[in-house]
Amino acid sequence: MTRPNTTDGHRYAAAVDTQLVEWAQAGDSTAFGELYTRYVQKIYNYVYYRTGNHHDAEDLTSRVFFRALGHIGHYDDRGVPFSAWLYRIAHNLVANWHRDRGRKQIVPLDETIVSGLPFHAPEALAESQEEEELLLRSIRELPPDRQQLLILKFVERLSNAEIGAIMNRTEGAIKSLYHRTLLSLRDAIENQDGSARQPRRRRFGL
Amino acid sequence: MLSDLFNYRPHRQLTGFLADRANALFGSSASLDRFIGPYDRIAVDQVEGFADIVERLSRTLVEVKPSELFVEQLRQQLLYSQRPDPQTMWQRIHQLPLRMRLAAGIGGATLTAGVLLIASRPYLMDVLTSWRDR
Numbered sequence: 001m002t003r004p005n006t007t008d009g010h011r012y013a014a015a016v017d018t019q020l021v022e023w024a025q026a027g028d029s030t031a032f033g034e035l036y037t038r039y040v041q042k043i044y045n046y047v048y049y050r051t052g053n054h055h056d057a058e059d060l061t062s063r064v065f066f067r068a069l070g071h072i073g074h075y076d077d078r079g080v081p082f083s084a085w086l087y088r089i090a091h092n093l094v095a096n097w098h099r100d101r102g103r104k105q106i107v108p109l110d111e112t113i114v115s116g117l118p119f120h121a122p123e124a125l126a127e128s129q130e131e132e133e134l135l136l137r138s139i140r141e142l143p144p145d146r147q148q149l150l151i152l153k154f155v156e157r158l159s160n161a162e163i164g165a166i167m168n169r170t171e172g173a174i175k176s177l178y179h180r181t182l183l184s185l186r187d188a189i190e191n192q193d194g195s196a197r198q199p200r201r202r203r204f205g206l
Numbered sequence: 207m208l209s210d211l212f213n214y215r216p217h218r219q220l221t222g223f224l225a226d227r228a229n230a231l232f233g234s235s236a237s238l239d240r241f242i243g244p245y246d247r248i249a250v251d252q253v254e255g256f257a258d259i260v261e262r263l264s265r266t267l268v269e270v271k272p273s274e275l276f277v278e279q280l281r282q283q284l285l286y287s288q289r290p291d292p293q294t295m296w297q298r299i300h301q302l303p304l305r306m307r308l309a310a311g312i313g314g315a316t317l318t319a320g321v322l323l324i325a326s327r328p329y330l331m332d333v334l335t336s337w338r339d340r
Contacts, residue, residue, distance in 0.1 A: 029285045036284055044272040058276050062283075069284055102303050132266045139267075154267035160225055175225040182224060182256050189259070 017082045024072050032072065036065055039083060042156055043090050049151050050094045052140065060097060064090045084166040091148060098144075138188040146181040149174065224256060 012020065012034040023031035043064050048057035067089050068075075075085055139147055145167065152163045160174045167174065299307065323330075 029287070033281060033285050036281060040277055040280070041269070041272060045270055048270050048272075049267065054273070058272065061272070062280055065280065065284055069287070100302065102306075131262070135262055135266050150263060150267060154263050155269060175221050179221040179224050182259055185263075186255065186259055 018077055021072065021075060021077065021082050025075070032069060035082065039086055040065070042083070043086055045155050046087065046090055046148070046151050047094060049136075049139075049155065050144075050147060051097065052136075056097070060090070060093055063093050067093070079165075080168075081165055087148075087152075087166045091144070095144060134189065134192055138185055138192060141188060142181065142184060146177065146184065149177055149181055153178065224260075 008030070012030055015023075015031075015034070017035065017038075020031045020035050024035065040061065044057055044061045047060045047064070048054065051057055051060065064086065068086055075082070139150060142150075148167065149163060152158045152166060158166070160171045160178075164171045164174045169177070299310075302310075
């Protein structure tokens with residue numbers, strides 16, 4: 001690959017993905033760098049919520065982009081956006097990661113995202129943390145495709161059509177999957193709420 | 207079931223409503239009342255059951271920023287095609303869960319013993335034959 005050319009930064013920033021891919025396939029590393037800049041946070045977000053911790057998210061994000069770099073010559077835009085191709089690589093690597101490690105998909109308490117509550121409401125903060133932990137646990141017990149749908153819809157805020165392109169489904173199928181996902185999630189949360197009323201030990205660091 | 211036939215159109219409307227409401231949640235005001243109108247076949251109680259979950263999802267699934275150091279280091283590695291040190295087979299095996307490593311070890315030892323037994327079969331047959339013929 002060629003050394004990055006810093007004099008054409010604006011050209012790369014203004015180029016559309018298909019043009020950048022074409023340049024990257026021709027060996028332009030700066031073009032691939034621009035693609036990386038555009039999608040690193042999105043891929044990181046997706047991997048983070050699928051793995052539940054920053055360490056593995058960084059490791060898998062690296063693998064996603066190295067795999068993309070190594071296989072970009074094989075990428076063919078047949079109506080599949082470059083972003084959709086990246087998400088599919090990420091999805092497959094995460095699936096392999098779960099299979100190889102056989103980990104339970106539980107978010108460590110210190111990784112929980114806490115909403116902005118005022119400091120003078122510690123009880124509300126603890127309750128909110130527990131609610132979010134419960135929700136994240138329920139999400140990670142869903143099948144991978146439903147997890148992917150929720151992350152793409154709520155974190156990335158993609159439209160149903162965009163999600164459909166990534167997941168290789170029609171827009172109608174995505175709407176239907178979303179409905180079934182909410183049903184599953186609602187049932188899972190209700191079941192966990194019921195068991196949570198019984199005293200249980202809190203597991204730290206897991 | 208027969209009841210499903212009667213519920214089919216409202217079911218489709220509910221599916222569509224949920225999808226549209228999620229999309230609008232990320233835009234301007236997403237008041238329930240604003241979206242109930244076109245979906246006249248949907249009962250409000252059907253929708254309210256999902257509204258809480260959707261609100262919780264939108265509060266919980268938020269963007270997470272990767273570390274700037276990580277982003278920049280990975281960029282440099284990619285641009286200069288400097289892959290991280292590839293893992294050896296031993297490192298990959300070492301990362302597997304303990305029970306998988308034990309199972310693989312037992313399986314490998316059993317397989318090795320079986321191969322050795324088969325390979326040494328002529329010699330063993332000769333030994334057994336000589337004992338029998340004493």
